[in-house]
Amino acid sequence: MNQAPVSREAVLSELERRRSLDPDIHAGRLFGLVYPSGREDVEELIREVYESFLFHNALNPLRFPELNAIEREVIQMTADLLHRTPTERHAGSVTSGGTESILMSMLVNRARAQARGITAPEILAPASAHPAYAKAGHYFGMKLVQIPLDEHFRADVAAARELVNPNTAVIVANAYSYPHGAMDPVEELAALAAENGIACHVDACIGGFVLPFMEELGIEIPLWDFRVPGVTEISVDIHKYGFAPKGSSVILHRDDDWAWLQTYFYSEWGSGLYATPAIAGARAAAPVVASWAIIKYLGIEGFTEITATLVEATNRLRSAIDAIDGIDVVGEPIGPLLALSSSTLDLFGVGDALEARGWHANRNSDPKGLHLMLSPVHAPLIDELIADIRGAVANHQASTSDEVRYS
Ligand SMILES: Cc1ncc(COP(=O)(O)O)c(C=O)c1O
Incomplete structure (x- = not known):
């Protein structure tokens, strides 16, 4: 290691710049990987x-x-x-x-x-x-x-x-x-x-x-x-x-x-x-x-309240997806996680179009499709997500890659 010392400000500003190059974990645009509670009081604690x-x-x-x-x-x-x-x-x-x-x-x-x-x-x-x-x-x-x-x-x-x-x-x-x-x-x-x-x-x-x-x-x-x-x-x-x-x-x-x-x-x-x-x-x-x-802080009551938000968001998303021609929800998901497949649409192409709209939807290989795991931060964004899924289905190109990596 031949690192010369740099100032505190330089360390912080470089890390801030580099962190901003990756997706914002609180923005509700990621699915899985991070699970923000959507509660500032919880995060402060x-x-x-x-x-x-x-x-x-x-x-x-x-x-x-x-x-x-x-x-x-x-x-x-x-x-x-x-x-x-x-x-x-x-x-x-x-x-x-x-x-x-x-x-x-x-x-x-x-x-x-x-x-x-x-x-x-x-x-x-x-x-x-x-x-x-x-x-x-x-x-x-x-x-x-x-x-x-x-x-x-x-x-x-x-x-x-x-x-x-x-x-x-x-x-x-x-x-x-x-x-x-x-x-x-x-x-x-x-x-x-x-x-x-x-x-x-x-x-x-x-x-x-x-x-x-x-x-x-x-x-x-x-x-x-x-x-x-x-x-x-x-x-x-x-x-x-x-x-x-x-x-x-x-x-x-x-x-x-x-x-x-x-x-x-x-x-x-x-x-x-x-x-x-x-x-x-x-x-x-x-x-x-x-x-x-x-x-201790959330207790059964607090977790149940957050789960109610998740369930409601999942149900709204699911109903909207059920109404879209050509997309199927895979199996019978029990929780806030929807895998999507299609026999008529190129869902990886739809995923690319969602990516262009700022959503980092994950891909599944079997059955081929998209993977959406909701966190509480998605709840206020569900209408926007639904509108963007509809938009992406109506207007997408052939997928740019067939690669599926767990993310
Ligand atoms: C069902 C299931 N089991 C185990 C794991 C592994 O957990 P971790 O990534 O914390 O090691 C995951 C991660 O997503 C999971 O979904």
């Missing part, structure tokens, strides 16, 4: 809390016992939300995100399978499952077996039944899936897992902070959480619809002993016992404490 824990390290619970207690309260509040029976010990851990939560669950499931004598453990997951399961397979030497989807883009239970074999360590169910917003038949998949004495991981990374509040609103939601017998793990991201800054997810286990299986212990190095519940060593405390603050 986060900023204040974040700053006061900016340099803390969540690594050593003995050195920062109060920080550790705050983290355990985040886990406990999330566990309560998902109807896990309260216990003395701990239910899981806070991780850096959905991927790390899934990795830790798959690691525990590998250990449980190995304890049953399985030497080549498999993950049986819907074809719509997040790449984190493939990553877990790659990291931990587990084979990923895909469950085909049914005509509603949900995991096909009959096909899953055919694919279960003596090496299956865990069956995965989405509540709900990223590509299509589809709710897998969790009760049936969990029952299949239980019948075979294996685990069932529910991926509620997106749905975990949406579905409970939809239920509060009186919307009928099939059971998917710890109320379902056979569900052994749930991953739920606070940094998505919990509106926390990036770096906050929770992995929960039904059984305390399984949560302990996550912890890695080592003492052969000259500085004593070292123990961590997940992949990270030194770990940012600020996202954990910000999660605690948001959950």
Whole structure:
């Protein structure tokens, strides 16, 4: 490094200029990736809390016992939300995100399978499952077996039944899936897992902070959480619809002993016992404490209010899209996520036209189309979005690229 010092002003102005080259995260023109709450009071609270824990390290619970207690309260509040029976010990851990939560669950499931004598453990997951399961397979030497989807883009239970074999360590169910917003038949998949004495991981990374509040609103939601017998793990991201800054997810286990299986212990190095519940060593405390603050501040009532806004915005968007000739909503999305497909229109061309109007709509490859995941900031912009989708459908060119990248 041969960086000569520059002034504070120069640092700030360069970063401000460079940040402005990327999309504005608060403008409501992005779908997924960022989840602004649309509430200035919430963001102000986060900023204040974040700053006061900016340099803390969540690594050593003995050195920062109060920080550790705050983290355990985040886990406990999330566990309560998902109807896990309260216990003395701990239910899981806070991780850096959905991927790390899934990795830790798959690691525990590998250990449980190995304890049953399985030497080549498999993950049986819907074809719509997040790449984190493939990553877990790659990291931990587990084979990923895909469950085909049914005509509603949900995991096909009959096909899953055919694919279960003596090496299956865990069956995965989405509540709900990223590509299509589809709710897998969790009760049936969990029952299949239980019948075979294996685990069932529910991926509620997106749905975990949406579905409970939809239920509060009186919307009928099939059971998917710890109320379902056979569900052994749930991953739920606070940094998505919990509106926390990036770096906050929770992995929960039904059984305390399984949560302990996550912890890695080592003492052969000259500085004593070292123990961590997940992949990270030194770990940012600020996202954990910000999660605690948001959950306390919004409470069930606040989250439910925000979810009502999301549901209303999704319903308006859905009705408008249903009325457009040539565009279909894929499957039966349960939450604020619409995948769009078409047999007559070049939806990637429509996506390019939306891009020209300032909307960063994501692309799906299967079925080919667009992917719109709503945040509360989209609610006031729904009429504009609908008008622009209509305009883009009426007036677009052939797509400039067929490339689909997760974004
Ligand atoms: C269903 C689902 N699971 C897991 C993840 C992974 O989460 P993260 O990006 O926080 O690692 C995502 C991310 O979008 C997701 O949609």
